[in-house]
Amino acid sequence: MTERMGFFTDTSVCIGCKACEVACKEWNQLPDDGFVFEATSYDNTGQLGASTWRHVAFIEQTRTVRMKEDEGDSGVDRWLMSSDVCKHCTHAACLDVCPTGALFRTEFGTVVVQEDICNGCGYCVPACPFGVIDRREGDGRAWKCTMCYDRQRGGLEPACAKACPTDSIQFGPLDELRERAEDRLERLHADGRSEARLYGESPDDGVGGAGAFFLLLDEPEVYGLPPDPVVTTRDLPSMWRWAGAAALSVAGAVAVAFAGGFAGFRDGGRR
Amino acid sequence: MVPEAEFRSYYGRPVIKAPIWHEPHMPTYLYLGGLSGVSSMMAVVAGFTGHHRLARTTRVAAALGAAAGAGLLAAELGRPERFLNMLRVFKPTSPMSVGSWILAAQGGLSAVAASSELTGSLPVVGDAAVLATGVTGPLTATYTAVLVADTAVPAWHEAYRELPFLFAGSALASAGALGMLATPRAEAGPARAVAVLGAAMETVSGVVMERRLGQAAEPYRQGRAGRLMRSARALTAGGGLLAAVAGRSRTVTALSGLALTAGALCTRFGILAAGRASAADPKYTVVPQRQRLDGERPA
Numbered sequence: 001m002t003e004r005m006g007f008f009t010d011t012s013v014c015i016g017c018k019a020c021e022v023a024c025k026e027w028n029q030l031p032d033d034g035f036v037f038e039a040t041s042y043d044n045t046g047q048l049g050a051s052t053w054r055h056v057a058f059i060e061q062t063r064t065v066r067m068k069e070d071e072g073d074s075g076v077d078r079w080l081m082s083s084d085v086c087k088h089c090t091h092a093a094c095l096d097v098c099p100t101g102a103l104f105r106t107e108f109g110t111v112v113v114q115e116d117i118c119n120g121c122g123y124c125v126p127a128c129p130f131g132v133i134d135r136r137e138g139d140g141r142a143w144k145c146t147m148c149y150d151r152q153r154g155g156l157e158p159a160c161a162k163a164c165p166t167d168s169i170q171f172g173p174l175d176e177l178r179e180r181a182e183d184r185l186e187r188l189h190a191d192g193r194s195e196a197r198l199y200g201e202s203p204d205d206g207v208g209g210a211g212a213f214f215l216l217l218d219e220p221e222v223y224g225l226p227p228d229p230v231v232t233t234r235d236l237p238s239m240w241r242w243a244g245a246a247a248l249s250v251a252g253a254v255a256v257a258f259a260g261g262f263a264g265f266r267d268g269g270r271r
Numbered sequence: 272m273v274p275e276a277e278f279r280s281y282y283g284r285p286v287i288k289a290p291i292w293h294e295p296h297m298p299t300y301l302y303l304g305g306l307s308g309v310s311s312m313m314a315v316v317a318g319f320t321g322h323h324r325l326a327r328t329t330r331v332a333a334a335l336g337a338a339a340g341a342g343l344l345a346a347e348l349g350r351p352e353r354f355l356n357m358l359r360v361f362k363p364t365s366p367m368s369v370g371s372w373i374l375a376a377q378g379g380l381s382a383v384a385a386s387s388e389l390t391g392s393l394p395v396v397g398d399a400a401v402l403a404t405g406v407t408g409p410l411t412a413t414y415t416a417v418l419v420a421d422t423a424v425p426a427w428h429e430a431y432r433e434l435p436f437l438f439a440g441s442a443l444a445s446a447g448a449l450g451m452l453a454t455p456r457a458e459a460g461p462a463r464a465v466a467v468l469g470a471a472m473e474t475v476s477g478v479v480m481e482r483r484l485g486q487a488a489e490p491y492r493q494g495r496a497g498r499l500m501r502s503a504r505a506l507t508a509g510g511g512l513l514a515a516v517a518g519r520s521r522t523v524t525a526l527s528g529l530a531l532t533a534g535a536l537c538t539r540f541g542i543l544a545a546g547r548a549s550a551a552d553p554k555y556t557v558v559p560q561r562q563r564l565d566g567e568r569p570a
Contacts, residue, residue, distance in 0.1 A: 244413075
């Protein structure tokens with residue numbers, strides 16, 4: 001395996017241009033996923049899905065800030081914009097639960113669906129703690145961001161990062177991105193933007209750290225991200241133990257039922 | 272009553288994707304898998320205890336349940352022609368992979384057991400197959416609980432301790448009900464006992480699950496899922512009580528068997544509906560995670 005590659009999406013410099021959405025659609029030849037007027041800010045994309053692998057969220061906030069000593073409080077609007085993407089988790093639930101081996105981990109440490117193997121069982125869809133992967137209607141298979149596996153194989157950076165005009169989307173070796181993100185966070189905090197925080201950068205979180213992580217300016221749930229995602233398979237050994245106990249109780253219940261321990265059920269049917 | 276939790280979200284949109292599994296395919300498969308698994312277990316014990324008619328009924332029920340269930344699973348796929356890709360690998364981290372192998376074994380063994388029973392040929396092979404379903408049967412009836420619990424769906428994942436017992440109880444009730452409906456009354460005693468035990472296990476584990484889940488139990492009580500789960504409980508409890516006295520009358524046997532079957536189906540449809548509802552509302556994803564984070568933070 002070569003170096004683990006990743007995305008660092010610094011939402012503090014996102015201008016909401018959606019160039020990433022367009023570049024992704026164009027490069028990956030993704031079909032449209034409906035033209036819906038969501039009536040929520042400038043976001044008519046809605047959410048990540050089978051044919052939407054980058055999604056720019058727009059959050060309009062009104063908060064009160066003190067402008068000058070003598071002017072008192074005045075309302076100021078804040079726009080949060082953030083380009084969401086598959087997190088390419090270290091412990092990826094979609095990959096764990098895929099029964100066919102269609103989902104695999106690439107030499108870049110990313111998680112990719114092999115479209116010639118996926119049989120559309122749909123198990124990865126509710127397994128993802130971020131709601132990223134989905135099945136494409138009409139096609140029947142599951143699709144999600146590949147971090148432009150084909151471009152990476154050819155030595156190019158992913159289309160979204162390439163198209164981003166403000167470098168809000170940065171692509172590179174994950175270790176390097178994490179260092180860069182720490183520096184950026186320190187600078188923002190020094191500038192008094194104490195609300196800045198990193199999301200998904202820690203290898204100690206519930207998914208073992210994300211291959212695509214973020215710098216956010218509010219709580220993750222405001223952006224539609226789960227605040228403390230945990231890979232569902234973490235509890236799998238325990239789940240099997242409970243199911244094993246239930247299986248034994250099935251055998252036990254049947255044995256008891258036939259043992260004639262219940263006088264009322266005797267039927268004289270034995271021959 | 273749990274106070275309405277305050278939380279923030281992105282325009283109230285769900286954080287996770289809801290299960291895309293269809294009705295009636297997926298819940299009916301859950302029912303048939305349970306029916307097949309427990310019928311096999313009953314066939315094993317019926318063979319040992321000399322309940323010949325019941326052994327015959329349960330062998331056939333096990334084979335039909337597994338075959339019909341596998342058919343529904345294939346129809347559920349986005350690419351049904353790639354059904355065999357399920358057996359391309361064995362992945363212990365995927366309950367669906369493990370389950371595919373369990374179901375393949377259960378389907379094959381129960382088909383051999385039923386064919387041998389009905390044709391009278393190769394009785395030793397048939398008996399060996401039925402004995403082997405003593406292992407695959409209980410697994411077929413319970414692995415599906417792990418299948419649904421191993422997702423990010425709050426109402427399912429949080430219930431991973433009780434769901435296997437709820438599924439086991441539902442499966443016992445299903446197979447007991449079919450056994451008593453399809454076997455002469457005088458020889459269906461053990462099937463009635465299985466039905467009573469199953470109804471009790473299903474009812475108790477359902478109550479325990481809803482108690483322990485707290486807020487995550489709401490989807491099991493509200494809306495369509497709530498109506499299904501309440502119907503399931505009434506039908507299962509009623510059918511179970513009737514099963515205890517069903518040895519006396521054909522009418523009571525029919526009422527009890529049908530009520531238990533309807534109850535088991537309502538349970539399976541209710542579980543899917545509750546899972547979907549808990550995925551659709553970001554509250555069930557965000558609030559517990561936020562509480563976890565805030566709880567860990569030193570005050």
